[in-house]
Amino acid sequence: xxxxxxxxxxxxxALVATxxxxxxxxxxxxxxxxxxxxADFFPPKIExxxxxxxxxxxxxxxxIATAGMALALLIAIPLTLLSTSVLSVSAxxxxxxxxxxxxxxxxxxxxxxxxxxxxxxxxxVFVRVVGLGPTAGVLAIALTYGGMxxxxxxxxxxxxxxxxxxxxxxxxxxxxxxxxxxxxxxxxAELTSYTVYRxxxxxxxxxxxxxxxAGGLGQQMDNSMKMFQGxxxxxxxxxxxxxxxxxxxxxxxxxKVLA
Amino acid sequence: xxxxxxxxVMPAANEAYLLPRKLFDARCAACWFLLGLAAMTVASxxxxxxxxxxxxxxxxxxxxxxFMAELMAPTxxxxxxxxxxxxxxxxxxxxxxxxxxxxxxGLALALxxxxxxxxxxxxxxxxxxxxxxxxxxxxxxxxxxLLIIAAGLxxxxxxxxxxxxxxxxxxxxxxxAIENAPPGPAFALRVQGVPEGRVFLYATLPQILPQxxxxxxxxxxxxxxxxxxxxxxxxxxxxxMLAFHMGLFHMRETSSILIAMILLVAMVDFASYxxxxxxxx
Numbered sequence: 001x002x003x004x005x006x007x008x009x010x011x012x013x014a015l016v017a018t019x020x021x022x023x024x025x026x027x028x029x030x031x032x033x034x035x036x037x038x039a040d041f042f043p044p045k046i047e048x049x050x051x052x053x054x055x056x057x058x059x060x061x062x063x064i065a066t067a068g069m070a071l072a073l074l075i076a077i078p079l080t081l082l083s084t085s086v087l088s089v090s091a092x093x094x095x096x097x098x099x100x101x102x103x104x105x106x107x108x109x110x111x112x113x114x115x116x117x118x119x120x121x122x123x124x125v126f127v128r129v130v131g132l133g134p135t136a137g138v139l140a141i142a143l144t145y146g147g148m149x150x151x152x153x154x155x156x157x158x159x160x161x162x163x164x165x166x167x168x169x170x171x172x173x174x175x176x177x178x179x180x181x182x183x184x185x186x187x188x189a190e191l192t193s194y195t196v197y198r199x200x201x202x203x204x205x206x207x208x209x210x211x212x213x214a215g216g217l218g219q220q221m222d223n224s225m226k227m228f229q230g231x232x233x234x235x236x237x238x239x240x241x242x243x244x245x246x247x248x249x250x251x252x253x254x255x256k257v258l259a
Numbered sequence: 260x261x262x263x264x265x266x267x268v269m270p271a272a273n274e275a276y277l278l279p280r281k282l283f284d285a286r287c288a289a290c291w292f293l294l295g296l297a298a299m300t301v302a303s304x305x306x307x308x309x310x311x312x313x314x315x316x317x318x319x320x321x322x323x324x325x326f327m328a329e330l331m332a333p334t335x336x337x338x339x340x341x342x343x344x345x346x347x348x349x350x351x352x353x354x355x356x357x358x359x360x361x362x363x364x365g366l367a368l369a370l371x372x373x374x375x376x377x378x379x380x381x382x383x384x385x386x387x388x389x390x391x392x393x394x395x396x397x398x399x400x401x402x403x404x405l406l407i408i409a410a411g412l413x414x415x416x417x418x419x420x421x422x423x424x425x426x427x428x429x430x431x432x433x434x435x436a437i438e439n440a441p442p443g444p445a446f447a448l449r450v451q452g453v454p455e456g457r458v459f460l461y462a463t464l465p466q467i468l469p470q471x472x473x474x475x476x477x478x479x480x481x482x483x484x485x486x487x488x489x490x491x492x493x494x495x496x497x498x499x500m501l502a503f504h505m506g507l508f509h510m511r512e513t514s515s516i517l518i519a520m521i522l523l524v525a526m527v528d529f530a531s532y533x534x535x536x537x538x539x540x
Contacts, residue, residue: 011359017352018414018495025409034409063303070300116524120400120488120498121517124505129323134307208400211492215307218401222492225404233405241396254292 040230044238054220054239061216061243064134064209065202068141072202073195075114075146080153083107086162086183087175108154114147119205123214137214141202152194160187193255200251204244217243329510333518343500343519350496350523353414353489354482357421362475364422365429370459372434376442376449388434395427399485403494414495421482421489432474436467483527487520497523 014020024030081087083104090097096104119140126136164182169175184191210218217240224232368391371383402420410416444462453461490498497520504512 011356014352014356017349018356018418020356020415020418024411024415030409030411037408060307062299063307066296066300066303067307067309070304116521116528117517118484118488118520118524120491121501121520124491124501125326128505129319129326130310133310135310138307138309204398208398211400211404221401222404225408228408237397237401240401241393244396257292 037228037230040228041234043231044234045229045231046235050232050235054217054236057217057220058239058243060134061207061210061218062203062247064137064214064216065141065199065206068138068206069145069195069199069202071138071142072145072149072198075142076149076153079107079111079146079150080157081175081179083111083150084154084157084183086158086160086165087169087179089169089175092166092169108151111147111150111154114143115151116147117144119144119209120212123209123212127213132213132215132219134215137206137209137216140209140214141206145198145202149195149198153191156187156190156194157183196251196254200247203247207240207243326510330514330517332511333514334511335515339512339515343497343515346497346500346516347519347523349414350486350490350498351483353418353494353496354421354479354486357418357486358425358475358479358482360418360422361425361429361478362471364426365433366471368426368430369433369437372430373437375437375445375455375459375463388431391427391430391434393427394423395431397424399424399482399489400492400494403489404492407493412493412495412499417486417489417494417496420494421486425478425482429474429478433467433471436470436474437463440466480527480531484524487523 025034085091085096085104088096088100088104090100122140122143123136126139130136130139160183164186165178168178168182173181206214207217210216210220211222213219217236221233221236221240224236368387371381372387372391374381374384399420402423403417406416406419406423410419440463444466445458448458448462449455486494486496486498488498490496490500491502493499493502497516501513501516501520504516
């Protein structure tokens with residue numbers, strides 16, 4: 001009884017704040033337009049020309065994700081190398097010197113800043129600057145995923161056994177040598193599998209980015225929704241689900257093979 | 260010519276070294292896939308009509324600079340800040356309610372989606388899992404855009420969108436949790452003739468409850484982040500304010516909203532980090 005009351009007290013403000021009125025769903029007006037829209041879903045539109053358009057947008061969605069990931073790697077890899085504390089020479093003797101420590105924390109802060117702005121917001125900003133089209137989507141994915149990859153790469157590298165790296169550094173190897181001959185071989189599999197997983201996420205999010213005008217399947221879906229073209233929306237939803245399923249399957253398979 | 264004597268087979272002086280795997284091997288499927296991936300990257304840049312010129316040109320740089328300068332000057336009007344606070348609360352309420360609805364619906368769907376014992380025919384398992392996969396594979400934002408037609412603009416559509424997507428995610432996770440629960444207690448009740456519903460309530464549920472709670476809290480954390488941007492398509496909360504003010508080129512307001520968004524996300528990150536630290540100790 002007490003818990004029921006407590007739950008009610010907690011939930012009531014949330015219900016008010018979100019204007020939670022399920023009955024509006026069943027008002028005749030809303031019901032009519034919903035029914036018309038849903039009825040239009042069947043059968044999905046499968047004309048040759050339209051299907052070709054959807055396929056092209058599909059490829060553009062994947063291409064935006066892939067290009068975005070490539071740029072994200074360009075951002076993430078140097079920043080990871082700069083921020084990982086395993087490659088610190090001064091830390092070999094115990095504590096890192098003050099200056100490199102501050103520098104590394106600064107780079108880490110930059111990564112966190114890049115990551116903490118959602119890609120959709122980046123896309124909105126870039127659409128303002130470069131106009132509608134895939135450029136905004138590629139840049140948005142590059143920045144957010146660059147931050148995300150950089151942070152997680154750093155964590156992966158620091159969670160591994162540092163002995164091999166430290167042995168090389170102690171014997172006079174350069175930081176890059178130590179990275180390529182000790183740190184990278186140790187954690188290559190984990191790094192690759194995380195990258196592949198993120199690529200899958202990027203495909204999903206690049207489809208969503210289209211809704212703010214960054215090109216690809218999302219933009220086409222947004223257009224059709226605004227014109228109440230249920231049949232077109234249905235086709236695109238099905239294609240989108242297939243695409244996500246395919247990316248999911250490919251990434252799972254690839255991670256299994258690489259492990 | 261002297262006939263060649265067969266050379267005696269000498270044992271190797273030392274054990275053969277295990278060479279590191281070759282970087283490229285024609286039989287290695289993953290290598291081919293990675294090669295394909297590289298080709299795909301090139302093709303991606305090739306086929307997209309990317310407007311680097313527009314982005315790197317002096318004009319774009321100036322535009323970007325002005326844009327950034329405008330973004331650096333957030334507004335601090337009290338009236339606006341109060342509205343911002345309300346929108347932030349709305350975002351949190353949307354995510355909380357959406358997650359709660361999803362946890363209830365997810366649990367309800369997880370029961371038919373799991374095979375509770377080996378003799379269970381679980382006829383509903385495949386169709387329910389298909390339904391959950393369908394709910395899950397459509398992102399919140401797409402759900403919101405679809406639901407706006409039925410529920411109208413505003414936070415209600417956003418809440419429902421979050422609830423639908425999260426139901427798919429949580430339902431799947433809950434079903435896995437139910438199937439992976441230690442079967443002993445449930446079996447003990449079942450052999451006594453206890454009906455299936457009570458077996459779940461008294462044996463399976465108490466075992467998996469902590470796991471269900473942690474999944475739900477984790478999704479709530481994700482949903483706060485998602486709710487912040489859902490409004491961009493008209494789903495209420497901070498995102499709707501952002502889309503509105505950005506559309507009207509109110510740069511000072513836009514800047515404040517962006518800062519509020521980043522603060523909200525950072526706070527959620529910090530809270531989740533802190534609670535993890537406390538719970539792990």
